[in-house]
Amino acid sequence: MDFAAVLLAAGASRRLGQPKQLLRRDGESLLRRGARLALASGAARTVVVLGARAERLGAELDGLAAQSVLNPDWQDGMASSLATAARALAGFDGAVLVLACDQPALELAHLLALRDGAAAAGCAATEHAGALGVPALISAQLWREATGVRGDRGFGAALAQAPDGAVWRLLAPELELDLDTPADVDAAIARGWLDPL
Template sequence: MEFAAVLLAAGASRRLGRPKQLLRRDGETLLRRGARLALASGAARTLVVLGARAEVLRGELDGLAVEIVLNPDWQDGMAASLAAAARALAGFDGAVLVLACDQPALELAHLHALRDGAAAAGCAATEHAGALGVPALIAPALWRDATDLRGDRGFGAGLAQAPDGAVWRLRAPELELDLDTPGDVDAAIARGWLDPA
């Protein structure tokens, strides 16, 4: 199964009050770690979408074979980043693995499980309290809708409406913790998923 990987890292981390992309796990920023995992997933192409603080964050990707996509409309939410990635992938006919840099428990095994699950079902997504979200491997037919998304929404609704058996579900409760607030950071540090400040 040929696929591209898209790492979403354009947000300003307003609720957190500092760039979550620069939080560290095992001495490595979450931005660089996410890009490294995306590259290791077996993707044919790996794109990193930057927006807020792009010039500062770009240096974290030095030496990695990723394509940097700038999202000038990052304030419009996740959909704008997905649309920017879709424009950059124009002409690519494979599936697309979408991941975010604010899931500190993410491991390469999660991405391989999604790849393997999508090979049979077409799409694969991570289950978050019953809803489907990232990381997710989006089939080409659904990915073509990326430019029609709006606001701070991704492919969750489209995945939920897919016919039975069309989406393989990864149950990984550890991926439900993303980093929106200082309390989330504290919880991740307590679990060993982030380095202490």
């Protein structure tokens, strides 16, 4: 299956009070780890969308075969990052794996399962308390709509409205923990998904 990968890493981590992209797991920043896992998934291209602190964060990607792009409108929410990625991938006509760098439990096995699931169903997404979210492998047709989403929205609504059997679901409760608050960081450290601060 021909697909690209997009790592969303543009946010300012305001509620957390520190850049979540620079939190570490096994000595590696979550930003670099996310890009490395995206590359290892078999993606034909990997695009990392940066915004807040772009210059500082970009150094974390040194030596990786990932393309970093700047979302100048990062404060407008996730949709602006998806639109930025869509522009960077102009001309690419395959599916797109979308992932975020703030899921500390993310493993390569999750991404490979999504890849295999999408090969059969067309799309694949991670189930979060009944809703569909990232990481997700979006069909080429749905990805073309990326420039039309607005605000802090992704593809969840479109995936939820897809016909039965059109979206393979990854059941991975560990991916429900993302890093928005200091309590989330404490929980991830307790589970061994983040290095102690």
